[in-house]
Amino acid sequence: MVNFENELRAALAERATTVPAAITERLRGQNYRPRAAHHRTAVIAAGAACAAAAGGAYAATSAQGPSPAALRQTVHLDGYALTLATGSAARDRSCTPAPGHGRPETVKQARGFFRAYGAAGCLHVTLGRPGAPADAAAVTVGTYHGYLASQPSSDRLTLYLEGSTRNWLVFTATRTGLSARQLIALAAGSIPRCSPQLEHPPQCAAG
Amino acid sequence: MRLPGTTARRDFEAFAAAATDGLVRAAYLMVADLAEAEDLVQETLLRTARRWYRVRTMDQPLAYARRILVNLVIDGSASRARRRAELAPRSEPILQARPDELAATVIGATEARLDLAAALMTLTPRQRAVLVLRYWSDLPEAEVARLLGCSAGTVKSTASRSLARLRELMTGQDAPGLPITTRSE
Numbered sequence: 001m002v003n004f005e006n007e008l009r010a011a012l013a014e015r016a017t018t019v020p021a022a023i024t025e026r027l028r029g030q031n032y033r034p035r036a037a038h039h040r041t042a043v044i045a046a047g048a049a050c051a052a053a054a055g056g057a058y059a060a061t062s063a064q065g066p067s068p069a070a071l072r073q074t075v076h077l078d079g080y081a082l083t084l085a086t087g088s089a090a091r092d093r094s095c096t097p098a099p100g101h102g103r104p105e106t107v108k109q110a111r112g113f114f115r116a117y118g119a120a121g122c123l124h125v126t127l128g129r130p131g132a133p134a135d136a137a138a139v140t141v142g143t144y145h146g147y148l149a150s151q152p153s154s155d156r157l158t159l160y161l162e163g164s165t166r167n168w169l170v171f172t173a174t175r176t177g178l179s180a181r182q183l184i185a186l187a188a189g190s191i192p193r194c195s196p197q198l199e200h201p202p203q204c205a206a207g
Numbered sequence: 208m209r210l211p212g213t214t215a216r217r218d219f220e221a222f223a224a225a226a227t228d229g230l231v232r233a234a235y236l237m238v239a240d241l242a243e244a245e246d247l248v249q250e251t252l253l254r255t256a257r258r259w260y261r262v263r264t265m266d267q268p269l270a271y272a273r274r275i276l277v278n279l280v281i282d283g284s285a286s287r288a289r290r291r292a293e294l295a296p297r298s299e300p301i302l303q304a305r306p307d308e309l310a311a312t313v314i315g316a317t318e319a320r321l322d323l324a325a326a327l328m329t330l331t332p333r334q335r336a337v338l339v340l341r342y343w344s345d346l347p348e349a350e351v352a353r354l355l356g357c358s359a360g361t362v363k364s365t366a367s368r369s370l371a372r373l374r375e376l377m378t379g380q381d382a383p384g385l386p387i388t389t390r391s392e
Binding site: 004008009011012015018023024026028033036037 | 214215216218219223224227228231232233235236241244245248249252253255256257258259260263323324327338339342343370373374377
């Protein structure tokens with residue numbers, strides 16, 4: 001058995017040498033933004049501030065019900081944790097509840113996309129490849145860069161949010177009545193202020 | 208005066224520079240796919256960075272990163288297998304199309320080693336992790352046990368069973384029809 005163990009060691013060592021150095025270099029070259037302190041509290045506070053800014057778009061359902069914080073739902077879309085505006089919910093298929101089925105199931109862990117439904121209507125949030133149409137206008141979305149494309153003929157606004165190098169977040173609002181400013185505020189209130197999955201916020205670069 | 212964030216960043220960069228190569232190679236040995244290995248190590252480093260304020264005070268930050276990596280390998284194995292199955296052409300009988308591959312294990316030391324590494328992929332992710340950590344990373348059983356969250360005795364028995372299984376495969380006792388690319392989770 002000892003010989004076999006040595007044989008296994010040799011086989012593993014030989015196979016390990018086949019890993020291209022480029023992979024290691026690529027991984028070393030990334031900015032992981034190590035945290036020097038536990039600042040969850042700061043992130044939550046910043047998120048709440050953004051949510052307040054987005055409040056005009058997604059109105060609270062009740063001023064006397066549970067606290068707004070309790071109503072805010074977090075949806076995980078692959079590596080992104082998105083906090084929805086107060087009173088809105090995420091669903092995987094349709095924004096509107098099926099008749100006779102009571103309260104629809106909400107989504108906590110979305111795969112590829114989800115639909116956020118609130119007072120302003122239905123918003124489609126999806127992962128997309130990095131990039132935006134050439135005619136999209138550069139905008140600032142909270143601490144991130146984004147691009148806004150408008151299609152007045154179909155009453156559609158699409159906001160491309162620069163996320164990781166692998167995928168961007170795309171917020172599409174169709175016939176919601178949201179203005180561009182409201183959509184940007186809504187997106188800014190949904191995304192985390194600092195997230196390792198999102199590589200661009202300069203505020204997070206200092207660690 | 209150096210800011211705390213700057214120091215943390217430099218510490219992490221030094222850690223990542225030293226640890227990345229070993230993590231990538233270990234990941235590759237465990238999942239046998241370069242792209243997956245890269246993804247897993249990236250996620251490992253991201254998670255380590257996220258907790259760096261705590262990890263940097265540990266005696267062995269590398270052990271923390273290794274543990275994350277092993278957990279990612281084991282926990283994500285089912286979804287990776289599903290994805291691989293979805294991406295693989297359905298009409299292609301992978302195993303039957305390469306019936307002579309295992310038979311070739313007895314020909315030449317290099318080929319045998321390559322097949323040994325391939326046979327490794329027939330084991331469960333946990334068994335592979337144990338073998339890679341024991342025989343490539345050269346970690347003692349107690350350290351492997353800490354990484355996997357089990358006892359040293361479990362590591363020992365898992366390694367023993369896994370070696371026996373590999374040996375069976377390599378001597379051809381169980382070779383015909385053996386699914387090289389199929390993993391039992």
